Amino acid sequence: MGSIVGNERLTQKLCLDILAGRLAHAFIIEGKRGTGKHTLALNTAAALACSAKDATDSDVPCGTCPECKKIFEGKSPDIITVGCEGKTTLGVDAVRFLKEDVHTAPNDLDFKLYIIEDADKMTVQAQNALLLTLEEPPSFVRFILLCENADLLLETIRSRAPVLRTEPISNADVDEYICKNDRRAAQMKLSSTQEYNELLMAAKNGIGTALELLDPKTFAPIREMRRLAEDVVDNATDGSGARRIFPLLSRFSQKRDVLAKQLACLSEAVNDLILIKKSDNAPLCFFADRDRAIELCDRCSMSFLYELGKAVLKAIDNNARNANVRLTLIKLMSDASLI
Ligand SMILES: [Zn+2]
Known part of the structure; x- marks a missing residue:
C-alpha cells in the first residue's frame, strides 16, 4: 500500500x-x-x-x-x-x-x-x-x-x-503528500512560503484538511482568524494596554459559533507561548514561525501567559453558556489584566 x-x-x-x-x-x-x-x-x-x-x-x-x-x-x-x-x-x-x-x-x-x-x-x-x-x-x-x-x-x-x-502524520508528511498530489500546493510553497507554512499549521497534520485549505475560499477565513489571534497575543504581550486592545474587539464575531472558533484559535496561540517559555524546541500547534513565537514569548512572564490562557478558556466557557458576546470579550480582557 x-x-x-x-x-x-x-x-x-x-x-x-x-x-x-x-x-x-x-x-x-x-x-x-x-x-x-x-x-x-x-x-x-x-x-x-x-x-x-x-x-x-x-x-x-x-x-x-x-x-x-x-x-x-x-x-x-x-x-x-x-x-x-x-x-x-x-x-x-x-x-x-x-x-x-x-x-x-x-x-x-x-x-x-x-x-x-x-x-x-x-x-x-x-x-x-x-x-x-x-x-x-x-x-x-x-x-x-x-x-x-x-x-x-x-x-x-x-x-x-x-x-x-489512525496515526498522527507529521507536517513534513503532509507537505510532501500535498506537493506531490496537488499543483496548487507546490505553487503556493514556492510563491508564498509563509502562507504555505501557515496552511500546514492550520491543517493540524491532516492531509484531507490541507487539501481543502488549498482552496483560497476555504483558507481565507481561517487565515483571518489566525491573524486576529496573533494580533491579540502581540498586543497583549507588548504591554501597551487598552488603547490598542479595544480596536481588536470589533474583529471578533458576534456569532457564537464563529466566536468559539476564534477563541479556540487564540487559546492555541497562547498555549504555544506557554510551551515556548518552557522550551524553545517545544512542538507548536499554532505558530508557523517559531522565531516569532519566541519573540512574543520573551516580552512577558510565565504567570502573565497563564493568566491570559485561563482568561481565554473562561471566555470559551462563557460563550458556550450563551453569555453576551460583547461582555464575554470585555471580561476576557479584564481577566487577563489587559484593560
Ligand atoms: Zn491491483
Whole structure:
C-alpha cells in the first residue's frame, strides 16, 4: 500500500491480515478529520480486490490493475459508502437500506464492502439495527466503520468490530503528500512560503484538511482568524494596554459559533507561548514561525501567559453558556489584566 502517507504501521497490519486471510469482516477506523481514514478504507478495499494479491513480489494494492483502478476511481458498485450527507445524525433509514442491500450478491468482486462514514453519528436506533447485520452478515459482506470517537459507539458494536486508530502524520508528511498530489500546493510553497507554512499549521497534520485549505475560499477565513489571534497575543504581550486592545474587539464575531472558533484559535496561540517559555524546541500547534513565537514569548512572564490562557478558556466557557458576546470579550480582557 505504497500510496498512503502516515498510518504505515496500520497499513502494514491490514495488508498482512488480508494476505493471511484473517482480516476481520467488520472493523472500526477511529481518527480525527483528515487523518486518512477514508484513504485507508479504500486501500483496504483495493488490497482485498487487487489481482496482484497472489504474486508475492508485488505491492498490494498495486493501484494499476483493473480492480484497483475501479475502486480508486470510485466506480466499483461493490464498494458502498453510507454517510450522513450533511445531516447531524445517521439515522435508521440508512441502516435499513444497508440491511436489505447486504443480501444481494456482489457485481464483479467476490465481496461487498460497506464503508460507514461518521459511524459515531449513528443514532442508538440505527446502531441497534446495524448490530443485527454485523452479527450475521452474508459471507461476502464486509464493513468498515469510520469515526472520530469510537467511544460513542455502543459497546455491542465495538465488541464485534475491532477499533484501529489512525496515526498522527507529521507536517513534513503532509507537505510532501500535498506537493506531490496537488499543483496548487507546490505553487503556493514556492510563491508564498509563509502562507504555505501557515496552511500546514492550520491543517493540524491532516492531509484531507490541507487539501481543502488549498482552496483560497476555504483558507481565507481561517487565515483571518489566525491573524486576529496573533494580533491579540502581540498586543497583549507588548504591554501597551487598552488603547490598542479595544480596536481588536470589533474583529471578533458576534456569532457564537464563529466566536468559539476564534477563541479556540487564540487559546492555541497562547498555549504555544506557554510551551515556548518552557522550551524553545517545544512542538507548536499554532505558530508557523517559531522565531516569532519566541519573540512574543520573551516580552512577558510565565504567570502573565497563564493568566491570559485561563482568561481565554473562561471566555470559551462563557460563550458556550450563551453569555453576551460583547461582555464575554470585555471580561476576557479584564481577566487577563489587559484593560
Ligand atoms: Zn491491483
